[in-house]
Amino acid sequence: MKAPEVAKYILTSCPTLSEFHAYMFGSSLVSTGSDFDILIVGPSGDTLSQLKLEIRAAGSMLPLDVLYMLPEEAEETNFVSRKKCISFENLCKLNNDITKKCSTGVA
Amino acid sequence: MTWQIKFALEYLQKNARLNSAEHIRDDAIKIELHDGSEVIAIISAAYKMTTELAAQYHVDFPDMSFLCGYRKECIWDGGAIRYVQEKQIGWGNAGSLSDAVESGDFINAEHKLYFFSYRLIRQMRSISNLDREYDRVFTMSLKNGNSYRVGMIMEYEPTADSIRTFWDQFGPIDVAWNINPNGSPTQQAINTGQELGCKVVKWEELKQLMGNH
Numbered sequence: 001m002k003a004p005e006v007a008k009y010i011l012t013s014c015p016t017l018s019e020f021h022a023y024m025f026g027s028s029l030v031s032t033g034s035d036f037d038i039l040i041v042g043p044s045g046d047t048l049s050q051l052k053l054e055i056r057a058a059g060s061m062l063p064l065d066v067l068y069m070l071p072e073e074a075e076e077t078n079f080v081s082r083k084k085c086i087s088f089e090n091l092c093k094l095n096n097d098i099t100k101k102c103s104t105g106v107a
Numbered sequence: 108m109t110w111q112i113k114f115a116l117e118y119l120q121k122n123a124r125l126n127s128a129e130h131i132r133d134d135a136i137k138i139e140l141h142d143g144s145e146v147i148a149i150i151s152a153a154y155k156m157t158t159e160l161a162a163q164y165h166v167d168f169p170d171m172s173f174l175c176g177y178r179k180e181c182i183w184d185g186g187a188i189r190y191v192q193e194k195q196i197g198w199g200n201a202g203s204l205s206d207a208v209e210s211g212d213f214i215n216a217e218h219k220l221y222f223f224s225y226r227l228i229r230q231m232r233s234i235s236n237l238d239r240e241y242d243r244v245f246t247m248s249l250k251n252g253n254s255y256r257v258g259m260i261m262e263y264e265p266t267a268d269s270i271r272t273f274w275d276q277f278g279p280i281d282v283a284w285n286i287n288p289n290g291s292p293t294q295q296a297i298n299t300g301q302e303l304g305c306k307v308v309k310w311e312e313l314k315q316l317m318g319n320h
Contacts, residue, residue, distance in 0.1 A: 034118050034201035035179050044268065061110040063201075065179040068268040073293040077264050 003029050006036050006062060007091035013058035016051040019043065023085035035063035039085050041074045111177040112136060115150040118201055123208040135168050140211055146172040148204055154178060156198075158186035165194060172213040173197040175204045182276070183218065183242035218242055220261045224286040227310075228257075233317045244277050251318060255281040258305075263287050265307065267295035274303050282316065283307045 001009075003024050011017060020042030028036045040055075042048065048068065055066055074080060108130050116136065119128045126139040134149050149164045149171050156176050164174060174191055176183060176199070183198065191198045197207050197216030207216035221242055228247065229237065236248040243259040258280040262269050265285050270292075273283065283305050285292050292300075292307045300307035308316070 031121065034114075034122075034205075048268070063111070063114055063177060063179060067262065067266065069266050069293075070268075070295055073264075073266050073295050076293055076295075077290075079264065 001062070003036065004091045004094045006064075007088040009062075010038075010055070010058050011088050011092065014051060014054035016047060016054055017088075019047055020051060022088040023080060024088065024091060025083040025085040029086060035065045038064055038066045039069065039074075039079060039083075040066060041069050041071055041080075044070060109134065109150075109152060111150050111152045115175065115177060115201060115204075119205060119208065123205045125208050133167065134164070135171070138208060140208060142211065144211070146213060148173040148175055150175050150177050151181070152177055154180055154182070156181060156183045156187045158184060158190050161187040161190045165190075165196070171196055173199075173204055173207055173216060175199065175201060177201055185239045185241060188239060188242060221259055221286070224259055224284070231317060241277065244280065247317075249317060255316070257282045257284055257313075259284055259286045260292075260307075261287055263290040265290075265292040265296045267293065267299040270296050270299045270303070270305075270307060274305070279303075280305050282313065284313050285309055 007024060010022070020040050023039040024036060025039060026037035040051070055064070069079065079085065112130050112134065116128050116130065119125065119138065124141045126141060126143065128136055128138045131137050131147070134151055136148050136150060137145055138148060139145050147168055147170050149168060151164070151174065153160055153176060161174060165171060174196055181200070188198065195214045197203070197213040199216060199218035200220065203216055203219040206219055207213045228234065228245065233249050234247050235250045237245060239245045244256065246254060246256045248254045256279070258273050258277060260269060260273060260283050265283065270283055274280065283300055285307065291309065297307045
C-alpha cells in the first residue's frame with residue numbers, strides 16, 4: 001500500500017478526521033519505509049479521543065506512526081512546512097490522478 | 108501471510124543488504140544475510156511484548172535470532188527485554204532488525220530508539236540502581252538518595268498530547284525525557300507536564316537533576 005492509498009483509506013475510515021487537518025511526511029512519501037508518518041492537527045479532548053479510536057481501528061493492519069498536535073503547536077514548531085508534510089487531500093488527488101492515468105493508459 | 112510479514116519483507120528487501128528474505132510460517136521469516144548465513148526473525152504484530160509472549164515465540168522457534176515488535180505502538184515489558192537478552196536474542200522495531208541484518212550482530216541488537224539514551228543512563232556514576240520497567244520507562248535511584256521514574260519520549264517534538272498519552276499509558280512519571288536530539292518539546296508539552304506533575308526535559312536538564320554538573 002502506497003502513501004496516497006493509505007491517506008484515502010484513513011480518510012474514508014475515520015469520520016472524525018473531518019474536524020482535523022491530516023498530513024503525511026517522511027520516507028514513506030517517497031519510498032518503502034518501515035511505517036507511515038502521519039501528522040494530525042486539531043483540538044484535544046473527546047473529539048481527539050474518538051479520532052484515536054478510529055485511527056487505531058483503521059491502522060490495525062498498517063504500520064502507522066501518528067503525531068497529534070494542537071493548532072498552536074503546529075504553528076510554534078512550523079512542522080508542516082519544515083517536514084514538508086503533504087495533506088491527505090492532496091495525496092488523495094495524487095491517488096486519483098494515478099488511477100486515472102492507469103485506467104487511460106497514460107504513463 | 109500476515110500484514111506485518113508483508114510489510115517487513117518489503118521493507119527489508121528494499122532497505123537492508125541481504126541475499127534473501129522469506130516467510131517460513133506464522134510470524135517467522137528466514138533471512139539469508141549477505142555473507143550467506145541464515146537467521147530466523149519473528150515479526151510480531153503485538154501491541155505489547157510481554158515475557159510470556161516472548162517465551163512462547165521462543166518455544167515455537169527455538170533458533171530465533173531476533174524478535175521484532177513491528178508496530179510503532181509496540182511496548183516492551185522490562186521482563187520481555189530481560190528474557191530475550193538472557194537468551195541472546197536481538198530485539199526491537201523494524202529499524203533495529205534492519206540494522207542487525209546490516210551488521211550481522213543479532214546478539215547485541217537492541218531497540219534502536221532507546222539504545223543510546225539508555226546506555227547513557229547506564230554509564231552515569233551518580234546512579235546506584237536502575238530498574239527498566241518498559242522499553243521507555245525506568246526508575247533510577249541516585250546515590251544522593253533521590254529516586255526518579257523517567258519516561259523516554261522519542262517524539263521529534265513532544266506535544267501536549269504525547270505527554271498526556273504517555274502518562275495515561277504508563278502511569279505517573281517524575282521526568283519526561285525527550286531523547287530525540289533533533290527537536291525540543293513544545294511549550295504546551297511543558298505546560299502539560301507541569302499540570303500533571305512531571306518535568307519535561309532534554310538531556311542537559313536531566314543531567315543537572317542527577318547532580319552531574
